[in-house]
Amino acid sequence: MEFFYRELRRQHRVLMEGDEPAGGAWNFDAENREAFGKDGPDPLRSPPRRFPPDATTRQVLALVEDHFAKHPGALHDFDWPVTPTDAELALDDFLTHRLAEFGRWQDAMWTNEPWLFHSRLSAALNLKLLNPRRVIAAAEKAFRSGRVPLPAAEGFIRQILGWREYVRGIYWRHMPGYIGRNALGAQHALPDFYWTGETDMACLRDAIGQTWRYGYAHHIQRLMVTGLFALLWGAHPRRVHEWYLAAYVDAVEWVELPNTLGMSQYADGGLMASKPYIASGKYIQRMSNYCAGCRYDPAQRAGPRACPFTTLYWDFLLRHEALLAKNPRTVMQVRNAVRLTPSQRREITDHAARLRAAIPAAT
């Protein structure tokens, strides 16, 4: 994807200075991806612009409540832009109030903060209410006029010009076989709490709760909370795909499937991602305040207070030791698993089995 992205940058003259990338580098992620301090995101920042339902949307909301009464999710907070005019206003709101901080906080999470510094433009883009060229040009202009730092503009543009175009290419190049891939042989049902939000794990409760309230979770919640848990759990990738396609207002299969099955679940065996994105509960602890309000401890891998992410992370390393040892990007992680004593291994495996028995499956 990195070379694909550079090619598009050159070809469309995006953030370029002659033949060189603006700022002398293609990627500024070293300056992005901070976590919030103990006080969390600035409480005085502007909330995202809302688009309250007009008469047409109100009719649709009533129709959906009537025709799809048993479907999951709520409608009372529906405030997405549904016209090109409103999508343009949403873009302007993001550029003015959030883009400058987007890069810095793009991987951070905070309880009851569904939007943070994210753009909220994915649904408008995927329904084609917004043209990606317009979004990219506006973000570049914000940088050129000195309103936002380069790492923020570049990080955002990479999502649209790089990843979004790349996943579409992957989808059409590899369908229809792609949807059936299951490189890790994952066979478990998705836990039922994905559909109800009822779990004691604070991060999952928050990410899934806001998903069913708004039809939205931001990138890192999707990848490193709901996606990570499903990967560690060993959920069948087809079930995970169906959940993501159902749950999000921006979900169209060309974009949802490679992100879920490839990027998040590694079911395509490394076509999208160079390694399985696995982490213990400590990653979530570092990037959020979720663990402070949770009954589980991400530092413990077995026992009643053990964080299920941590238990299942170690269990995953043990289950896929051979595969992970062959990948230079995961060899360090697996080395820690190799050092475990037989009794430590048994402790992890037993606790993982108890979790699988205790958490009900979706029907």
Place this chain on the structure above:
Amino acid sequence: MATRMKFHPQTRPRHLVLVLGDQLNQDSAAFDGFDPACDAVWMAEVAKESTHVWSHKARIAMFLSAMRHFHDTLHSQGVTVHYRPLNDVTNRGSFGGELTATTGRLRPQRLIWVEPGDWRVQTDLESTARALGVAFEVRPDRHFLCSREAFTRHARGESNCGWSSSTASCDASIAC
């Protein structure tokens, strides 16, 4: 798009342009050469697209509301839109069913649509059009900066990830 008087809805259209819920851009290739005097648009709200996975109510509402607003915009420009609402009692519930019904009634000379965002939908539309024996044309989706063909060239290690003149052109040559 020109804003001429729309033709009588019962007249046999030259082109019936299919617009799906994730194709709500008027600069789409679907509208290249569109003539409101002899072409028409088809849109359908079908339950299958909300139930083939157990969709969030807000996801369904997002698509339906944006589709209805798009319909209103086209209508205000004098475009004939054959639009099937979800709550129409005769709604057949799937793209295939609805397209078969509309095509049988209007007998357009040609169906036109832009590459859908879902392999299943593309297959459905193509097999429906073939079963009906109606000419159809699938145009590239210019919303994206990299065409499918250009991506394939990239994946094979060839460079130039963009639109060649051949992929960007479309057939607007059929006379009215």
